[in-house]
Amino acid sequence: MAEYRKPIPQPTPETQDFWDGTKAGELRLQRCSACANVYFPPRPFCPKCASRKVESFKSSGKGRLFSYVINHRPAPGFEADAPYAIAVVELAEGPRLMTSIVGTPQTPEALPIDAPVEVAFEPVSDTISLPKFRLAGGAK
Amino acid sequence: MKPGSVAIVGAAETTQMGVIPEMSVIQLHADAALNALADCGLTPKDIDGVATAGASPVEIAHYLGITPTYADGTSVGGCSFMLHVRHAAAAINEGLASTILITHGESGRSRIGAGRFGGSPASLQGQFEAPYGASGPPSMFTIPVLRYMQDLGLTHEQLAMVAVVQREWAGMNPRASFRDPITVDDVLNSRMIAYPFHLLECCLVTDGGGALILTSADRAKDFPTKPVYVIGTGESVETPMVSQMEDFTSSKAFRVSGKKAFDEAGIKHSDVDHLMIYDAFAHLPIYGLEDLGFVGRGEAAQFIWEGNTRPGGKLPLNTNGGGLSYMHSGMYGMYALQESVRQLRGVAPAQVPDAKISIAHGVGGMFAASGTIIMSNERP
Numbered sequence A: 001m002a003e004y005r006k007p008i009p010q011p012t013p014e015t016q017d018f019w020d021g022t023k024a025g026e027l028r029l030q031r032c033s034a035c036a037n038v039y040f041p042p043r044p045f046c047p048k049c050a051s052r053k054v055e056s057f058k059s060s061g062k063g064r065l066f067s068y069v070i071n072h073r074p075a076p077g078f079e080a081d082a083p084y085a086i087a088v089v090e091l092a093e094g095p096r097l098m099t100s101i102v103g104t105p106q107t108p109e110a111l112p113i114d115a116p117v118e119v120a121f122e123p124v125s126d127t128i129s130l131p132k133f134r135l136a137g138g139a140k
Numbered sequence B: 001m002k003p004g005s006v007a008i009v010g011a012a013e014t015t016q017m018g019v020i021p022e023m024s025v026i027q028l029h030a031d032a033a034l035n036a037l038a039d040c041g042l043t044p045k046d047i048d049g050v051a052t053a054g055a056s057p058v059e060i061a062h063y064l065g066i067t068p069t070y071a072d073g074t075s076v077g078g079c080s081f082m083l084h085v086r087h088a089a090a091a092i093n094e095g096l097a098s099t100i101l102i103t104h105g106e107s108g109r110s111r112i113g114a115g116r117f118g119g120s121p122a123s124l125q126g127q128f129e130a131p132y133g134a135s136g137p138p139s140m141f142t143i144p145v146l147r148y149m150q151d152l153g154l155t156h157e158q159l160a161m162v163a164v165v166q167r168e169w170a171g172m173n174p175r176a177s178f179r180d181p182i183t184v185d186d187v188l189n190s191r192m193i194a195y196p197f198h199l200l201e202c203c204l205v206t207d208g209g210g211a212l213i214l215t216s217a218d219r220a221k222d223f224p225t226k227p228v229y230v231i232g233t234g235e236s237v238e239t240p241m242v243s244q245m246e247d248f249t250s251s252k253a254f255r256v257s258g259k260k261a262f263d264e265a266g267i268k269h270s271d272v273d274h275l276m277i278y279d280a281f282a283h284l285p286i287y288g289l290e291d292l293g294f295v296g297r298g299e300a301a302q303f304i305w306e307g308n309t310r311p312g313g314k315l316p317l318n319t320n321g322g323g324l325s326y327m328h329s330g331m332y333g334m335y336a337l338q339e340s341v342r343q344l345r346g347v348a349p350a351q352v353p354d355a356k357i358s359i360a361h362g363v364g365g366m367f368a369a370s371g372t373i374i375m376s377n378e379r380p
Helices: A016-023 B025-040 B057-064 B080-094 B124-128 B145-152 B156-170 B184-189 B252-265 B284-291 B300-305 B333-345
Strands: A028-032 A054-058 A062-071 A084-091 A096-099 A116-123 A129-135 B006-013 B049-052 B070-072 B099-107 B192-195 B207-216 B228-237 B274-277 B357-364 B369-376
Touching (some): A016 A129, A096 A129, B006 B025, B006 B080, B025 B057, B049 B057, B070 B080, B080 B099, B080 B228, B080 B357, B099 B333, B207 B333, B228 B252, B274 B284, B284 B300, B333 B357, B333 B369
Parallel strands (some): B049 B070, B049 B099, B274 B357
Antiparallel strands (some): A028 A054, B006 B207, B099 B207, B228 B369
């Protein structure tokens, strides 16, 4: 691929499992073994009850388009994409995450709030794949 | 804090406002500090406490020749100065210092001696937000608003009206950067920055600074200025990632900070004569009015549309023109506090007749933090 100039995540010990997951084509969340809370971003304890007994699991990768902006002033590396949507998706399991919506025009008409979405991974380096989303059932 | 036990006796902004390429960041702090000292007849040697954000209190104390017994470097974004006022009040009551200087200076436009924005790619924002092309506040602070529109019926025209009303106030302020009247159509026809936000719904980027001096209420009567008593304070923080805020239609930090301040002051909303809500973007007064409890959920946009916050309205809001029209250096909270002080001293360019109680409510980061200060020109 052409040189990738956008920011690339640098995993920490606490997030390595998440990024291993995206590399393997899985969107992993964490669940508290004590109170069953499902949360994101990853950390080795439950943000609700503080238990250290937590586990990682593969999420459905499905959710809805919760909110977004269409950015007309691109961040460094994003010049060719502008205007582009910066979205927040709410997963079926509850947590929300920032993401991009791919495979669809970056317009308000093409991006209805609450539209169902599903995860699509984009490799950006040898070790990192970003979780992005496409409209469910839509054209690739 | 104990309501009314501490007062703001010195308050000033930088001599110039707007575009100040002849001053670096630290000199903007110092220019405002020297003006605030002159305002209340003090010199740096009278100051024994220093608080600031962005810069370190060490830099400011040394630059001004102050040897403090109290230093507060709380830096949670644009509302840091509200937190500094709150902490200073507690510190004065506890005897940690007697006379505390709070400074702000930022070369937002000219970038003289200014630092860089952005964090490590290993931070949570670096891993989970930056890769998607979020490029600072215009494309991040704005992200919750389509959700608000969907859930509570806010229209594009109502959002634009926030900027229109604030320009009316700016038109009365000779120091405001933008003073010409605008219409809803002007706002909606201005350049798109981050849909649904147009240029005129985003704050200015300017240079400037401000400083406050606080001391005990008992000492305040010895100063030449009219004391502005701190009667209620609140603060809170929520999340460094806007994508993780609990409710996209309401700020938890706003609600917690506002309630704490109202409870401390023991006042009702109807007692408030004047209100400042930090407006980095046009949706913030809407969230602020609702989260502080001035109106019900989903009612703020209509409240503004009907003229309640404009000149002559029942709740004068952002009377300096706000971050949308007056100035916005990057951390605007200081200017909201300055306007509250001017209103309670009775010297504001767009003076609210007989204002006795004012609130300055600030935001830090992208709904990351909040601080609320309630002030009165009458000691409770």
